[in-house]
Amino acid sequence: MEAQEIRNSLKEVDKNTWESKKVGNVPIKAYANQNLLRRMEDEVFKQAANAASLPGILKYSYLFSDAHIGYGVPVGWAGAFDLKEGIISPGAIGFDINCGMRLIKTNLTLKEVKPKIKELVDMLFKMVPAGVGSNSPQMLTDLKTLTKSDLKEIAEEGVDWAIRKGYATKKDKERIEERGRVESADFSKVSEDAFKRGKQQLGTLGSGNHYLEIQVINKDFNKEIANSLDLDVMKEQVVIMFHTGSRGFGHQIASDYIKKFLEYSSKNGINLKDRQLAYAPFNSEEGQDYFKAMSCGINFAFVNRQIINYQIREAFKSIFKRSEKDLGLDVVYDVSHNTAKIEEYTVENKKMNVVIHRKGATRSFGPGNKELKGVLKRTGQPVIVGGSMETGSYLCIGTKKAEEESFGTTLHGSGRTMSRVAARSAINPGKLLESMKAKEIYVKANSITGLTEEGGSAYKDINEVVDSMDKAGISLKVLSLRPIGNIKG
C-alpha cells in the first residue's frame, strides 16, 4: 500500500487519535492533532506500515505526535511483539541505544542562579566533555583508562556500578527507569570494536541534538504532581535537564547487529521491506544475542548519564559554595527513549510479556504501576520531553490509559521539521545567538555552525506536540520549563 493511501485510510478516533486500515499484520495508530498529522512526511506512514508487517507485532504500529522519518521505522514510533512469534530489530530501537533524558531539581531560584549563569555554564562546559568523540582532558581521571573488565562491570551492573564507585547514591537509583540496570545484559555478546569505541566515552555528552541545559520552571499544569516531585513554579525553581545516550559503545552494538541480522535474513530467505529494518526472531540465538548486547548498551547509557549527573553536582557545589544536600540536587527522573524491553501488558484480556520496541518514544506508566515506587506510585512515572534550545521543554506524567492503549508509551521530544543541512543554510548563526541572548539564554558550544542545526525553527512546536499527547490522555502535562543556560557539543 502506498504512503498516501495509508494516510488517507486514517480514521479519526478522537481529535488526537487516528487509526489506519490494517497494513500488514496490524493497523497504524497515530496520536497527533490534525495539523501535526498533516505535516508528517509520507515516508513516516510507509515506515510505520513496514513495521506493521513484521512478524508477531501486536495490536498496532504506533506513531506519536513528534514522529518524523527515521531509518527502518520513524523516530517517535513504538511496537510491541509477541515473545514467541515476534522479532527484535536494531532499526526499531535506533543506533543510540538508551538515548534518554534526565531531569535534576535544585533548591535554587532564578534570582540566585541568574547572576552566576555564565560562570556556571562555563564550569559545566569544562567538566562535562561534549562534542565529536568527546575524549578530552576534562574527563574524570578514573574513567580515562577503563579496561575491558571495567566496561564489563559497567555494562552488566549499570548504575549499581556507579553506586559502588561513589558516582551515584541509592536514592538516585530509585529515580531511574529500570532502577538503572537491566538484568538481561551479557557483555560476552558485545564486540571488541564496541569496547574500543566505548572505553573513552563514559561521562560524555556527544553532539547533534544532545545537550545539557539549566532551566527554570515556567508554568505549571498540575501543581499537585509538581509539588509531589518537589517542584514549584511559584519559587521560580531552577532545574537541570540533559539528553544523551550510550555513545560509540551503543552505536557500534547497533551497527554490528544490523550486519549480523542482514546475514541472518539472507541465510533464512527473509524478504526485507527495508534493509535497515533487518531483524531476527526474538527467541532465536541471534535475536537473544542482540537483546543481551543491546541491554549492555542500555546499562552503559544509564551510567553515562549518572557520571554527567556527578559532574553537575560537583560544578554546582563549586560555584555556589554550598553542600549537595543544601543545593537539593536530586534526580527527578531518568527516562530512556531508544530501547527494547520485556514488559507485561494485557492483550485481548490476557496478561502477557511482550518485547516493546521504543524508538524516539518514552515509557509512560500511570499511577499504581508495579514498577513504580515511593511517591511515583501515586503520581505515575515522570515523562521528560526535551525541546529545542530556544523553545523549552516539558515534564509530563504517565497514565493508565497509555498502559491500556499504547503499551505504556508516549512521545519523546518536539520532533524535527527541517534537515540539518537545510538548517545550516536557513538559520543564521549570528541571528540565532542574538535571539538566544534576547531570550536571556546563555549558550556555550564547541561550534557555532553546529549550533544552527539545533535552532528552534528546525523543530515542531513543542507546545502543540505535547498538548496533543495530553489531550489524547497518553501523557499529561505537569510543567513547562524554559532554558536559561545551554551546553551543546
Add this chain to the structure above:
Amino acid sequence: MERYKLLKNEATADIAFIAYGKTLNELFKNIAIAVSNVMVLNVKRKGNRKISFKLHSENLDYLVVDFINKIIFYKDYKNILITDAEVEIDKKLNLKCNATGEGLERLKSNFLADVKAATLHDLAVKNEKGLIRCKIVLDV
C-alpha cells in the same frame, strides 16, 4: 566533477549526501572526504596521522556502510578523523585503504556534528553515463 553534494531536503534528523566518482576507488575516496566534512568543515588539514585498513563485504552497498563505519570507529577509538583516503577495491570486493587524518583535539572548534553510523536507508550505488554515484544517509 564535484566530489559530493549534501542533500537539503532529505533525512530530517540527520545528514544525507550523494558522492561521485569516475571509478569505485575514487567514489570511496570522495565518500571519506564527505564524511569528514560533515563532521568538521573549513579547517586546514595537516594530514599528519596515517591509518591503513582492509575490509571485505558481501556486496557494494554493504562495503560502503562498512567503510564509513570504519572511519567512525577510528574517530572514537584513536581520536583521529580520517580526512582523505586512497582506496583500492578489487573485483571480489576486497578493499585496501591508506588514509590520512587529524587528531580530533585540534579540530574541536570546527566540529559540526558527530556521526554515529552509516545507514542503509535509501543507499544505492548507481553507474550513470560513466559516473558512479552513491546516496548515503548518516545517523548523527
